[in-house]
Amino acid sequence: MTLLSSTRWRFHFLALISLCAVLVLAACGDNTPTTASSGGSATTAGAAAGDPNATITVWVDDTRKPAITQFQQKFPDQASKIKIEVVDRAAFPGKVLLFNNTGKGWPDVVFAEPNIVAQVADQAHNYPMDLTPYVSADIKSKFAGLDDCVFDGKLLCLRNDLAQNVLWYNKKLMDQFGYTVPKTWEDYLALGLKVAQEHPGYVIGAVGDNQAVNMYFGGSNCPLQRSLGNSQVLINTADPNCTRVADMLDKLIAAKAVSNFGPFDPDFAKLGTDNKILMLPAASWYGQYVFKATYYKANPTDGQLGVAEPPKWAADSKTYTAAQGGSAWTVFRNTKNPKLATDLVLWLTTSNDYQATAPTYPAYIPAADAWHATIQNDKLYAFDPYPVLKTSASYLYPEWSQVRYDVATSYAKIVNAGLKDGKTVASLMDPFQKDLVPLAQAQGYEVVTKTP
Amino acid sequence: MRTISGTGFGSWWKQQQLHRRRSGLSLGGTVIRFVLLLIIALFFGLPLLWLVLAPTKNEDQLYNLGSISFGSWGRIGEAWDHLLGFNNAAILSWITNSIFYTLSSVILSVIIVVPVGYVLATMRFPGRGLILTLTLITMIVPASALVLPLFLELSLVGLVDTPWAVILPAAFFPFGVYLAFIYYASSLPTDLLSAAKVDGCNEWQLFQQIALPLAVPLLGLLAFLSFNANWNNFFLPFVMLNQDTMYNLPVGLATLAANTPALHPAFAQTDSPMIKGDLALVGLIMSIPVALVFIFAQRFIVSGSLAGSVKE
Numbered sequence: 001m002t003l004l005s006s007t008r009w010r011f012h013f014l015a016l017i018s019l020c021a022v023l024v025l026a027a028c029g030d031n032t033p034t035t036a037s038s039g040g041s042a043t044t045a046g047a048a049a050g051d052p053n054a055t056i057t058v059w060v061d062d063t064r065k066p067a068i069t070q071f072q073q074k075f076p077d078q079a080s081k082i083k084i085e086v087v088d089r090a091a092f093p094g095k096v097l098l099f100n101n102t103g104k105g106w107p108d109v110v111f112a113e114p115n116i117v118a119q120v121a122d123q124a125h126n127y128p129m130d131l132t133p134y135v136s137a138d139i140k141s142k143f144a145g146l147d148d149c150v151f152d153g154k155l156l157c158l159r160n161d162l163a164q165n166v167l168w169y170n171k172k173l174m175d176q177f178g179y180t181v182p183k184t185w186e187d188y189l190a191l192g193l194k195v196a197q198e199h200p201g202y203v204i205g206a207v208g209d210n211q212a213v214n215m216y217f218g219g220s221n222c223p224l225q226r227s228l229g230n231s232q233v234l235i236n237t238a239d240p241n242c243t244r245v246a247d248m249l250d251k252l253i254a255a256k257a258v259s260n261f262g263p264f265d266p267d268f269a270k271l272g273t274d275n276k277i278l279m280l281p282a283a284s285w286y287g288q289y290v291f292k293a294t295y296y297k298a299n300p301t302d303g304q305l306g307v308a309e310p311p312k313w314a315a316d317s318k319t320y321t322a323a324q325g326g327s328a329w330t331v332f333r334n335t336k337n338p339k340l341a342t343d344l345v346l347w348l349t350t351s352n353d354y355q356a357t358a359p360t361y362p363a364y365i366p367a368a369d370a371w372h373a374t375i376q377n378d379k380l381y382a383f384d385p386y387p388v389l390k391t392s393a394s395y396l397y398p399e400w401s402q403v404r405y406d407v408a409t410s411y412a413k414i415v416n417a418g419l420k421d422g423k424t425v426a427s428l429m430d431p432f433q434k435d436l437v438p439l440a441q442a443q444g445y446e447v448v449t450k451t452p
Numbered sequence: 453m454r455t456i457s458g459t460g461f462g463s464w465w466k467q468q469q470l471h472r473r474r475s476g477l478s479l480g481g482t483v484i485r486f487v488l489l490l491i492i493a494l495f496f497g498l499p500l501l502w503l504v505l506a507p508t509k510n511e512d513q514l515y516n517l518g519s520i521s522f523g524s525w526g527r528i529g530e531a532w533d534h535l536l537g538f539n540n541a542a543i544l545s546w547i548t549n550s551i552f553y554t555l556s557s558v559i560l561s562v563i564i565v566v567p568v569g570y571v572l573a574t575m576r577f578p579g580r581g582l583i584l585t586l587t588l589i590t591m592i593v594p595a596s597a598l599v600l601p602l603f604l605e606l607s608l609v610g611l612v613d614t615p616w617a618v619i620l621p622a623a624f625f626p627f628g629v630y631l632a633f634i635y636y637a638s639s640l641p642t643d644l645l646s647a648a649k650v651d652g653c654n655e656w657q658l659f660q661q662i663a664l665p666l667a668v669p670l671l672g673l674l675a676f677l678s679f680n681a682n683w684n685n686f687f688l689p690f691v692m693l694n695q696d697t698m699y700n701l702p703v704g705l706a707t708l709a710a711n712t713p714a715l716h717p718a719f720a721q722t723d724s725p726m727i728k729g730d731l732a733l734v735g736l737i738m739s740i741p742v743a744l745v746f747i748f749a750q751r752f753i754v755s756g757s758l759a760g761s762v763k764e
Contacts, residue, residue, distance in 0.1 A: 062539050062711040063722040086539045086696045088710035098600075098691065102607035105694060266515045289713075289722075298512075359722055 054336035056108035057083045058344070059092065064111050064160070067354045071347055081340055093119040096127050108335040109344060114148035114402040117157045117330045122230075122404060122444065128156040129333040134342040139350060142365045147398035149328055152230045156330060158349045159363030163283040163325035164310075164392045165215050168291065171306035171382035173202070173278055181279075181308045185220070188279075188311050189248045192257035195278060200256070203271060204279040207249055207419065209262025210412035211324045215281045218322025218400050219310050220245045224436065227401035228448070233440050236449040237433040244313065246425040253419070260419055263290060273298045281310065283324035284361045284389050292380050302379040307388045310395060321395040326363070361389055368393070404443035410435045503739070506732035507531045514728055523729075531730040538708060538726065545697045546704035547737065550683060553615060553700055557622030557682040562674050564623050569632020570663050574645060584633070590626040596687045598624075603691050617692035618700070622682050628674045635670045636663065672752020679745050684738070705734045 058068055065086055072079035089112045099105040106127070120127035132155045140146060140155070145164070149157040167188075169181055177199060182188040192204045207216070217224060222242035226234040236242070252258040261268040263282060271277055272295025280286070291305050312319040329345040331338070348354060355367035362368040372386040414435050418428040437447050472482050501520055509523030510530075517523065535543045572584060598621075606617045640663060648658055686702040693699055699707065709715045712726035746753070 061722075063724065065539065085694065086542070086707065086711065087694075088707045090710060091690070095694070098603060101604060102612070104607075105612065107694075 050338050051336050052339055053081065054340075055081045055083055056335060056337050056341050056344070057085060059085050059087045059089065059107040059110040059112075061089065061111060062086050063359060064348075067348055067358070068344075070354050071344055074347075074353060078340060078343075081337065082344070089113075089116060092116055093125060096120050096125045100125070106332045106334070108332045108337065108341045110330050110332075111160065111327055112157075112330060113325065113327050114157060114159075115404075115406075117149065117328060118151060118402040119404050120330070121151050121156050127330070127332060129331040129335065129338070129341075130154040130156065131158060131331060131342065131345070134338075135346065139346070139364075143349075143363050144365055144368075144393040145323070145326065145363050145396045147396070148326075148402050150398075151402070157328035158345055160327045160329055160349055161358065161360040162363045162393050162396065163285055163323040163360065164389070164396055165219060165281060165283055165321045165323060166388060166392045167279060167281050167308040167310055168286055169279040169306045169308060170275070170277060170304055172301070172304045173275070174306070177278075179278075181306070182311050183309075184314045185244075185248060185311045186314050189251060191279075192252045193255050196255035196257040199278075202276050202278045203257060203259045205252065205258035205281055206261055206263045206268050207253065207258050207425075208260050208265060208268070208416060210408040210416060211263075211283075212249075213408055213411035213415070214322040214324050214400075216245045216249060217242060219281070219320055220313060221316070221320045221397065221399060223399070225401050225403045225405075225407050226399050227403055228452070231444060231446055232452075233401075233403055233445040233447055234449070234451060235433065235436050235440060235447050237429040237436070238449075241313075242429060243426065246429055249425045253425070262416075269294050272296065275299065275301075284392065285325070285359075287380065287385060288375070288378075292378075296380070300380075303382045305380050305385075306382040307385040309388055309392050319395045320397050320400070321392055322400045323396060326360075328363075361393070363393075365390075403440070403445070405436070405439040405445070407436065410439055503732055503735055507729045507736060509729050511727045511729070527729065528733065531727075531733045534725050534727070534730045535708075535734065538711070538724075539696060542696055542699075543704060543708075543734070546699050546701045549615075549698060550700040550738075553618045553622075553685075553689070554679055554682045556615070556619045558675050558678045560619060560623045561625040561628060561678045562671060565625050565628035565674060566632050566664070566667060566671065567659060568629050569634075570636050570659055570667075572629070572633045573636035574640065574642070574663075587626045587629050587633075590624075591630060595681075599688050599691050602688070606692065612692055613694050613698065615698070618685070618689050621688060622678070622685075625674075625678060628678065631674060631677075632667075632670060635667065640666060669752045672749045676745060676749045676753050680742055683742060701734070701738050705731070705738065708734065 060068060065084055068082060068084050072082055085107065089110065092110055092112055093116065096106065117128060119125065135155060135158065143159055145159050145162045146155075149155055149159060167181070174181065177195075179191060179195075182191050188204070195202050195204060205215075206212070213224070220241045222245060223234045223236045223239050224242070228234055249258065253260060259268050259271065263280065263286075272291070277295060282290070287305060287307065292300075296304070310319060310321040329348055331341045331345055335341045349362075350364045350367060352367055352370040355362040355364060356370035357374060358367075358371060362371050368390065372384075375381070375386060376384050410432065414432045415425060415428045418431070419425065440447050468482065472479070477485070498520065505520060505522055506514065508525065508527050509517060509521075510527055513521075513523045513527075572580060572587075602621050603612065606612050606620070611617045611620070644662065645658055648662055653661065684702060685700065686706070689700045689703045690706070693703065696704075696707065708726070709731055712724045712731075713722060714724075714726045714728045714731050
């Protein structure tokens with residue numbers, strides 16, 4: 001018994017020692033992320049010197065994969081140096097943290113929305129390269145929406161495409177009803193109430209999904225995601241720029257002039273099929289990919305869809321608009337082949353070879369002018385929509401900043417869900433504030449409710 | 453014993469009444485039991501039926517036809533063509549990878565787990581109690597909690613982004629060890645082993661010639677459990693693999709869903725023809741092997757899972 005006890009004790013002791021060794025090794029391994037994420041990893045030297053023969057890995061979605069292939073065909077001497085991976089880019093920030101821990105594995109070029117770039121630009125991820133030295137002032141000046149790529153004065157991505165919000169409308173119905181397209185949100189409200197009385201069943205908007213926050217609140221310069229530097233953000237749902245939107249939406253919802261469904265809900269799509277959508281504030285890509293592909297698919301009618309600039313609030317000196325999507329290309333700060341990575345990104349964003357026939361509105365203005373041909377003669381539209389899309393792109397504003405917390409998801413959780421329960425938008429502004437603030441704080445922001 | 457012959461509803465009803473009398477259930481009890489079972493069957497069966505039917509329907513039919521209705525056979529071919537069109541037919545690689553990762557993991561885990569369970573059940577050695585305790589503890593640790601430490605470990609030895617990063621961790625199957633231990637501890641008579649030893653068997657021969665042939669139900673059960681866990685494994689391959697051609701089906705399906713507007717309206721600005729029914733087809737492709745393996749292995753699964761439940 002004594003012998004057995006002694007043997008057991010020795011075994012347990014050895015097991016304990018082994019466990020401690022594992023913990024010590026783990027603690028040693030903990031140094032790796034700090035070194036890697038601070039840029040002190042082995043790749044730094046390679047990146048500084050740059051190896052023109054090094055292979056780069058590009059993370060992209062399936063839609064943009066042909067763009068990379070096109071670059072490879074255009075520059076065959078570079079083709080074998082590019083490895084393409086089709087990924088779920090939402091996983092990108094999490095993967096970067098893993099790579100930072102192991103000190104290897106980072107992709108060199110990634111296609112992602114600017115808000116994802118914002119997430120990987122913080123101290124923990126520390127992923128993107130400052131592209132300022134690689135992009136001339138002339139090229140920068142020809143981009144629309146490039147503010148979304150500037151973080152702390154650094155250019156951390158180049159915009160691929162824009163999804164600026166505009167006001168889509170059914171021109172034939174508007175003409176038939178004798179209505180004028182509203183130029184201000186006040187006119188929009190007045191017309192909505194009129195439509196509800198004169199033509200019940202027709203709608204002038206949809207507020208049932210999380211993109212309503214971009215469309216309506218983003219169109220009012222409401223401070224929900226106004227970055228005041230890398231570590232401070234202004235959030236104030238009680239700001240008059242927010243409450244005026246809430247009041248407008250409540251009146252339109254009560255009159256049933258806007259739908260409580262989202263634009264992608266089957267019930268709203270049915271309104272489109274039944275030709276009951278009089279107006280719809282939405283992104284620039286809705287013309288091709290929502291009206292044409294869904295709402296008007298069953299009953300295509302030529303020359304029906306019109307587009308107008310997003311309405312402006314009468315009291316504002318200028319028009320504000322946000323976006324529903326629009327992506328960018330970002331480059332790894334320690335890429336071994338910065339020349340190829342930046343050449344690729346510059347070509348992808350500025351070359352007419354790709355952008356002139358790209359699926360969505362190019363952010364680079366000369367490329368957008370070339371892209372114009374893809375929609376110019378489309379019979380879907382009542383008139384050439386490009387001039388309106390181009391002007392609206394210039395209304396994108398930097399105060400609707402790219403931040404590390406997700407405003408749209410919070411909006412869905414609080415406002416969309418509250419509306420489904422019969423609450424008013426105005427009554428949900430305070431809970432929305434209370435949900436947003438801790439989200440921002442969890443991402444390391446100091447939240448203020450007034451501009452310092 | 454009274455028997456009832458004949459066919460048809462009358463005969464079935466008489467049989468039910470006889471069964472009811474024997475089991476002591478009233479007519480009301482039988483009806484309630486039947487209704488309850490029907491509700492449960494519908495609750496669990498309808499989603500499965502929807503999944504089977506969804507690939508036969510296009511987007512309009514999916515919304516406008518009844519939930520439990522058939523579209524057309526041609527739609528399945530169209531859905532498959534859409535899947536092949538995604539990322540150079542990556543789905544074929546995902547299917548191949550899933551089969552390879554899963555079979556390798558099953559073989560490896562069974563090879564490791566069965567001898568370990570046997571040794572723990574039949575031999576006494578220092579630390580045995582501790583190993584059994586640790587096995588029980590690790591059983592209750594969620595597998596996903598171990599993925600990140602595993603990632604660091606496999607990265608250290610350069611195995612991340614290789615098939616080994618998915619296959620090797622599958623060898624760690626504490627529940628299988630515990631099942632094998634219970635099986636041998638309760639179903640393998642120690643007298644049988646003693647007799648074999650007297651006849652000159654060494655330890656390896658005891659395991660190979662006596663313990664292993666007696667463990668066929670156990671092997672079936674372990675293989676099924678391991679197959680099910682590894683075939684549906686998402687988080688481990690998601691963390692370990694970065695090359696899209698190395699994904700297994702669950703990670704591939706997630707990538708597919710994220711890259712198409714089918715389930716992600718914000719990505720509607722693409723020319724992708726993928727619709728919800730196409731993704732349902734991938735779900736179906738993922739489900740069929742599990743169902744087939746269950747059907748073929750159910751005899752072993754039942755007998756294996758009951759092993760040790762009765763002390764004789």
